[in-house]
Amino acid sequence: MVDETVASEVIQENGWTIFALTGRLDRVTAPQIGEQAESALDSCAKLALDVKHLSYLSSAGIRILLRLAQKAKKEQKAFAVCGAEGFVKEVIEESNMNAIVTIYGERSELG
Amino acid sequence: MSIERRLFRLLLVMGLLCFAAFAAVSFLGLYDVERRALENSRDMGTSAAEFAESAADKQARERFALLAKEKAQRIERDMVRLREDTELLAQNMTHILTHRELYRPRRLPVGGEVPIASREPYLFFLPALRESGQIPAVLPDAEIAANGADILSLWAGSYESGYQATCFFLSELGYFISADVMPDDEEYVKFYDEWYTPSFDSRQRLWYEEARDTGKTVFTDVYVGVEGYPAVACIAPYYNEKGFAGIAGMSSNIDSLYQDIAKSELEGTNINFVLNAKGEVLISSEKGGLLAASETPADLRRGQEQELAAQAVRMVQGDSDVTLVTVADANLSHHAPASALAHPEASADANLSHHAPAVGASVASRSCADTSASMRVAALVHPEASEDREYYLAYAPIPSLGWSFGTLIEKDLVAAPAQEARSYLLAQAETFGASLQEIFFSNLLRTAAVLLLLLAALYFASRRAADRFISPILTLRAGVRDIAEGNLDRKIDLRTGDEIGELADSFNDMTGKLKLYIKNLAETTAEKERIATELDLAARIQAGILPNDFPAQEGFDLFATMHPAKEVGGDFYDFFFLGDTRLLVTIGDVSDKGVPAALFMVRAKTVLGSSVLMAEKEGGTLADAVMMANDELCRNNEEGLFVTVFTAIIDTDARKVTYVNAGHNLPAIVSGKGEARCLPKGHDPMLAAMEGLSFEEETCELAPGDSLFLYTDGVTEAENPEEEMFSKEKMLGTLGKFAGKSARSIVEGVLAEVQEHAAGRQSDDITMLCIRWREEV
Known part of the structure; x- marks a missing residue:
């Protein structure tokens, strides 16, 4: 059920550890992705979530993004979200997260 | 199919397989034993039969050798006695003629002039002497020679009555002194007319000449006397101071010898015969065939039967042996009774006819009949198809005569008892085999019966085993059904100690856990309800906020x-x-x-x-x-x-x-x-x-x-x-x-x-x- 609704692929690119997410990031799938991403952040300096192929992002998903951002800030690491499109982009914009989380348009824009 | 049935079948099939194997093994074992015993018994029968045959062969050879030897010895003994007696006569006469001074002249009745009783010595002048008128000249010599009359009558007296016999001295001078034994002692000596014919001169006989020329004792061939009895005569020369003076002779009845030879030791199946030095059959138990005595005797050594001829050579050489010869059945004709030889119809032997008249009246009378034929004419081949047969030929020499005695018997007749023994033994072996087979089959039957009983036992045992095995499962099933219906307090009591027992324990365990779980579930549900109630309350409070x-x-x-x-x-x-x-x-x-x-x-x-x-x-x-x-x-x-x-x-x-x-x-x-x-x-x-x-x-x-x-x-x-x-x-x-x-x-x-x-x-x-x-x- 969990695996059916979200899938993540870990890519190392340009110094970043990138979680490319596919599917829905909601209250059901968020805890799992959150744990994976948090443990990934423990072992890398730059973590990004590529949400290009994410079809849904709920407030629970937003919460994950915020928690990761807080953790990165505390540990002085980099955390970013990239590739948001459509609904997900809307949600991100509406939640006005850009003050808290670094948002990039495309994965290639990661610096 | 229920487990019980399956188990039952399994047990039954296993048992059946075991039984089948057992049955096969016992059957094969029995069969093997039977076959071997049968083979052995047959082998035993065969070898026993062979042994019997070889034993019979050996025995036959020994027996025939003994037979031939005994007969030859007997003839030899008789002939030796005859020769000794004859030689004694000759010696006696030689002594008389060379010691005339010791003897006085003696007068004997003259045969033909006065009746001469049986065993009474008499004097007879040959026709030639009578005609020459020299009787008075030879009379002194004859009167001295007459001193031999005592020994003649002594010798003649030793003959038993019933046969014709004669002991005589035949002088070169033309007279003879003789003592004749008539078959009937009351009878007078017969003087035949022939004795008075000029041709009657015994001095011209071959045997006379032979004895005179060789100076040896000779035997005549066998001849048949006027009474029909076969006889042989022994001739020995005697001498005076000038040399050869005549011969002493004794004719001996050999009827008993004949009887002996002709006697069928083996139920008339054997052929006895005597061969002379010329290879001719002299005496035989046969009336016909090669081995019969013939008027025109043939040399057996040159006969058409090769094997027989070869043995005849050895016989004449004086060998003794027992051997197998193959002779065409038709050439033997050994089935006719040998006694025919001894019958009076038979006339005098051709050979004898030459000297018999010279011996005496009784002998001469026989020559009359000598035209009538031989002892045995029917030396002809049987008309039946000729068949080669094997015969035992046993022979032994009669040295004094230079003869050989032989006996011939068909091998099959000798082997017959052995064959009989063989077939008996084989039959016994067969009987043994049959009884063995009977035992085998009855054993088989018994085994089958036992197997059937065991099978029945197996059937019930399998059923029982299946029951026993399955009953805990049935108990378990009943218990499980009860549990399934909700009776969680049910405990399945099975102490089989095996997997089924363990299964029952597991079920009991499960029931316990199920009960606990249900209890927990009830508690949880209650808890949940409480929480739900609280949440409901909380919701109302939230709504209130x-x-x-x-x-x-x-x-x-x-x-x-x-x-x-x-x-x-x-x-x-x-x-x-x-x-x-x-x-x-x-x-x-x-x-x-x-x-x-x-x-x-x-x-x-x-x-x-x-x-x-x-x-x-x-x-x-x-x-x-x-x-x-x-x-x-x-x-x-x-x-x-x-x-x-x-x-x-x-x-x-x-x-x-x-x-x-x-x-x-x-x-x-x-x-x-x-x-x-x-x-x-x-x-x-x-x-x-x-x-x-x-x-x-x-x-x-x-x-x-x-x-x-x-x-x-x-x-x-x-x-x-x-x-x-x-x-x-x-x-x-x-x-x-x-x-x-x-x-x-x-x-x-x-x-x-x-x-x-x-x-x-x-x-x-x-x-x-x-x-x-x-x-x-």
Whole structure:
């Protein structure tokens, strides 16, 4: 059920550890992705979530993004979200997260 | 098929296989024993038969050798005695004639002139002497020679009566002195007419000449006397001071010898014969065939029977042996009785006819009949088809005569008892085999019967074993059924000590655990109910927290609703008047649902409300109030919850809205004409996410008839079963439809549409707040 609704692929690119997410990031799938991403952040300096192929992002998903951002800030690491499109982009914009989380348009824009 | 049946079959099949193997082994064993015993008994029969045959052969050879030897010895003995007697006569006469001074002349009755009694010595003058008139000249010599009469009568007296015999001296001078034994002692000696014919001169006989010329004792060939008895005569020369003076002779009846030879030792199956030095058959038990005595004797050594001829050579050489010869059956004709030889019809032998007249009247009489034929004429071949047969030939020499005695017997006749023994033994072996077979079959039958009994026993034993094996399973099944029907107190009592027992124990264990589980479940359910009750209570309390005294004034009306996805939700709304016309409205959405969200929502609502009030009191702006609230909410937020908030202070008269949008969905504005749109500005981050953030105020003014519609994402993100969201567009469309209606109508209308869209599902809290300004008249 969990695996059916979200899938993540870990890519190392340009110094970043990138979680490319596919599917829905909601209250059901968020805890799992959150744990994976948090443990990934423990072992890398730059973590990004590529949400290009994410079809849904709920407030629970937003919460994950915020928690990761807080953790990165505390540990002085980099955390970013990239590739948001459509609904997900809307949600991100509406939640006005850009003050808290670094948002990039495309994965290639990661610096 | 039930396990019992399967088990039963398995046991039965296994048993049957064992039995089959056992049966096969015992059958094969029995069969083997039978076959071997049969073979052995046959072998034994055959070898015993062979042994019997070879033993018979050996015995036959020994027996025949002995027979031949005995017969030859007997003939030899008789002939030696005859020769000795004859030689004694000759010596006696030689002594008389060479010692005349010791003897006085003696007168003997003259044969033919006076009757001569049997055994009485007499004198006879040969016709030649009588004719020459020299009788007076030879008389003195004869009168001296007459002194031999005593020994003659002595010799003649030793002959038993019943046969013709004679002892005599035949002088070179032409007289002979003889003592004749007549078959009947009362009879007188017969003088035949022939004896008076000039041709009658015994001195011209071959045997006379032979004895005279060689000076040796000679035997005549066998001849048959006038009485029909076969006889042989022995002749020995005697001498006077000048030399050869005559011969002494004795004729001996050899009838008993004949009888002996002709006697069938082996039930008339054997042929006895005597061969002389010329290879001729002299005496035989046969009337016909090669081995019969013939008037015209043939040399057997030159006969057509090769093997017989070869043996005849050895016989004449004086060898003795027992050997097998093959002779054509037709050449033997040994079946005729040999006694025929001894019958009186037979006439004198041709050879004898030459000398018999010279011997005496009785002998001469025989020569009359000598024209009539031989001893045995029928030396002819049997008309039947000739067949080669094997014969034993045993022979032994009669040295004094230079003869050989032979006996011939058909091998098959000798072998017959052995053959009989053989067939008897073989029959015995067969009988043994048959009885063995009988034993074999009866054993087989017994074995089969035992097997059948065992089979029956196996059947019942298998059934019983299957029963015994299956009964715990049946008990188990009954117990399990009982348990399945809900009797969890049922304990299955099976102490078989095997897997089934373990299974029963497992079932008992399971029942126990099931009971415990049910108990736990009941407890859990009770607990859940309690929690549910509490949650219900909490929900009511939460509902109580949210204001429901909706203002409805001349210029505007307000309505709000909150539908948590769970019992308690994370959404909230709030409104209260800060002054107569200054209305604070807030809508918030905590980033979670359930109890934690509900608690945080209460906190957020309270903090936000009190922050606004504090800012009012201290002359701060709405943005200041939000900033304060954010900092406050960030404190002790270990769970990392956050809340999106839209809060506004509305001048209800001026329809001027001053707001801060902290990460929330921008509210919609619906005109009285049905145009719906979202507020364009307001992009601050959500609260409780990060401390120390600052927020910006935005303002907008509404027209009469407009409605301000606040909502949470539970509205726009409500999904239908196809996972399609209700969406902002659809929401705006719905709002357009309800333009001009009361705030309550708008809220309830949107809710109805959302619920219809979600078709009974709700994944997020749904919260709406609407303020509608009336159209000015």
